[in-house]
Amino acid sequence: MTITFVVNQVRKESAGYTTTALAYEAHKRGHTVYYAGVGDLVYQADGRIGAHCRKVPDREFRSLHTFLEAVVETEKELTSSKNWDVLWLRNDPAADMEKRPWAQDAGVLFGQLASQQGVLVLNSPDGLIKASNKMYLQYFPESVRPQSVITRNMADVEAFYRAQNHRIILKPLKGSGGKNVFLVDKKDDKNRKQIVEAICRDGFAIAQEYLPAAKKGDIRLFLMDGEPIIKDGKVAAIQRVQQAGEIRSNIHQGAKAKRATMNKEMQAIIDTVGPLLRQDGMFLVGLDIVGDKLMEINVFSPGGLIHASEFHGVDFMEDVITAVEKKVGDVTRND
Known part of the structure; x- marks a missing residue:
């Protein structure tokens, strides 16, 4: 091909x-x-x-x-x-x-x-147009995603901040790589308005509930056609642990990656979101999971599959290209 x-x-x-x-x-x-x-x-x-x-x-x-x-x-x-x-x-x-x-x-x-x-x-x-920013997460059931407010209005952020006991995550609706992601609590009272204004220069802001489990980092889990990539009993996933004093788990922001295994929380999220991802034509995506919540769905160029292959000692790339070959074969036969 x-x-x-x-x-x-x-x-x-x-x-x-x-x-x-x-x-x-x-x-x-x-x-x-x-x-x-x-x-x-x-x-x-x-x-x-x-x-x-x-x-x-x-x-x-x-x-x-x-x-x-x-x-x-x-x-x-x-x-x-x-x-x-x-x-x-x-x-x-x-x-x-x-x-x-x-x-x-x-x-x-x-x-x-x-x-x-x-x-x-x-x-x-x-499907990518539908999923072109973090609003895509709101299409999925509330049970698998953190409470959020998406707005350009400071009063909305303030109300959510108070409802969340003065501890939230603020980030841009459209962005990647951990850019302009902030943990905001009482010590940031003087800067909160400036943070929101800085984010809103480029669009909408997301105010998201803070999950204590985030202290342990997150899981980047790869799905292919809505199902986990599993090879020789090993799942294509990595755990990303942030540096001390850092809230972002992105590897190019200094986070360290290590091997991750499947757990019941991950499987519950897969069962919930997999069908819609498949329906939307999302062939290869990366889910960012904290505890039992889905924080982001990376649909354009999710990275980390090389790390997952290295940690597990298998080549997940082989399975992905095999799946592409099958898709092309199916198209050819249908023609």
Whole structure:
């Protein structure tokens, strides 16, 4: 099959990214693999979606590092959706919010047209539009998510703050990577208004109940078509433990990752959210879980699958690409 990965900018990819490992696994299996940045997408005169892509060279590589180096050094070539089997949207719109606002929605908009042209688009671009910010969490039952208020009104935040015994989490509705996430309690009384104003410069703020279990970090759990990825009895999940004095569990914010195993709280959340994720075409997602609550659903480019593979001593990338191959095979048979 021919699979095109769309990322924010190819030159800013890393060998440690899940996207790199997925592309490498597809290449090792003999598939044609392309990389394209969001800015490389194009609507062509013949009505087809295309992209100025970097093709993975047809040779073996010693590591993810040499693989990605070869991709970056490759010259771009214009390709067409008529030659693509899969278009995988792995760009993070939130990463382009400040400096490249034009790039935020480009992936899903081009992806919608590519889907109409017979390309298998992952995750579903229609589903991604629905899940393009943290409001998506509110589609799921209250039993699995923390109490929240989404607003731009300071009075709403103040009322929720008092109702939550003067201890809440504040963060932007649209964002990723732990940026502008704050734990607010009584010691922040003088700064609370400024924090809300800073968040609301870029949109809406989420005020969320503080979960004491967050002191132990969170679990990043990967689901594929609404089900956990399990290989040799091991689940694709990691526990992320924040640094001392830090509330954010994002690895690139200094959190440490370690092995995680399935528990009954995780299974209950999967049983609750899995059907809607599958219905919305969310092929590969990362759930961020604290205790028995789902804090976030990462639908664009969830990372950490490499860490999960390393900790458990299995290659979860193999199962993901196998599932993509099956999807392409099913499409071909239906045609």
